[in-house]
Amino acid sequence: MTEQAAEPFVDARNITVRYGDLTAVDGVDLSAAKGQVVGLVGPNGAGKTSLLECVEGLRKPATGTIRVGGFDPAADRTRMTRIAGVQLQQLVYPPRATVEEMCRLFASFYPDPADHRELLDRYGLSEQRRSQVVKLSGGQQQRLSLVLALLNNPQVVFLDELTNGLDPAARRVVWDELRRRNDEGLTIVLTSHHMEEVEYLCDRVTVLLKGRIVATGTPTELIRDHAGDTARLVLDGAGGDRELRDALTALGAGVRVQQAGQRLLLDVRPPRRAEVDRLLADQGRTPRVLPPSLDDAYLNLTGQAAGPASSEADNVNVS
Template sequence: MQKDTAIQVEKLHKSYGKLTAVQDISFSVRKNEIFGIVGPNGAGKTTTIECLEGLRSPDKGLVRVLGLDPQKNRRSLHERIGVQLQESRIASQIKVWEVLDLYTALYSRTVDYKDLLEKLQLSQVRSRFYSRLSGGQKQRLFIALSLINDPEIVFFDELTTGLDPQARRVIWDLVREVNESGKTVVLTTHFMEEAERLCDRVLIMDHGRIITLDSPENLVKKLGAEHKIIFSIKGRVQIESFNELATVEKVSVFRDKVTISGKDQRLLADVVNHLIERRIPYYDLQTQQPNLDDVFISLTGKEIRK
């Protein structure tokens, strides 16, 4: 295992009876990377992550996390990784600070959780019973618990499911901060925007197999999807001349809306220059760039199921 490798997976295979959840997948995660796993429901994300955390035993294949075998070295790995489970269950008649104290006692090295509560905006509910927390507060508590032992690698399974857009942004900032402090982050998400904004690399899986693995930028580039420039015009305007531009592949008009598409990054500059040169009156100009959603739909043939 190379020095800068945090996680190494080779031909990992896991079945539940007749159902094969993960089929011979291989990948590695670099130290200090934010690594995302995305895929439709049932793709095998949680199964994969749980094999890395030592919570599930693989049927076949090799898994090394910080150089350790999660099955054989579970105890020492437990001290060095943080785990936010997709479904965490905590007794309802226990207070927030009690859960934190309990988790603190499980590790030999811990951080002071006051800072975590502050950052996760949970300080005001520290004396509340777990059962009285909102879904989003519970989610943030699980994130706090996953960071309590100051782990080298932290696993977030469905990082922001159930959170409102504002809370999601708070978590994104926190994940970036966690990463900047030197930790490796492995996360699963159903939000392509989240994967695109946060992750250095994204692994797309479906039916237990890896479909692709690359940086969000490269995935979008490889897709070769179209950029679109959309603007409105008033009255009779000659727009055929746009076809003369080298970067333009298609011009279409619907009512007063013109859509110009092409794959070249210079399309926007060309179109705007042309509008100015020809003195074409336009308004409401917008651009549509291809994103990870387009990549996902193109590769899995489906919209991501939440």
């Protein structure tokens, strides 16, 4: 991935989006340098999609200015469609259209489209070329939407819930292909609920909560500053050891014990770590230590606020 340039290629400032009395996005800035991968994460209802739609020129914000490649994406739609690719969260296809037909249709919109056959091959859809799109699996449709977003050889691509519905193997194919294109200079702005994906792909991450930015930085910075100091330990094969489980639970505050099948999972606050280590040593148990992750940072920043959004937010789709 490339170094951040002096001037942002994507530059959105003081963006506010309102739906009646509901403020979905509240004075948010979002930028991406040319060749950078930027992630936008947050619980359902945080305002990610609303913000992204404004940057894509699909929605007009109540306040703020937006420039993509130096111009207003809403005012110059023709230019925007030539430099930007968009993968929407949901795309409705004609009922009888095949994969090949959809690719040819989208390619016809652009003066110099990419070879759709090569893209289908790279994203594992060659064998589905003659299949009706509505008969594809959810994961295959998601990969097709990515192919369609890349057909115009974009300089920047916006990806909303990039790999939702993909199995681990297909997800890794998508990751590797996007990293390859990023190495060639493609700027990427994405939303995702998969923190592993964000950590793997992104140079910089912005965390949204209730329409406002609560943190921004590299994945390493967010983990360092927000993952917390609770140690996460795994005791394989100890799930049935009631005596050990009771002894750990008896340590009280600062030690959280959960049984997960044949494992015990421990969350240990720093003041109790020495006691836990001594107890485990006396029992002849050696734990696996899970390193802090972007998941930990995300959950701490959002307060595990990823539950159901308010009914008002659900009705206007401000995710």
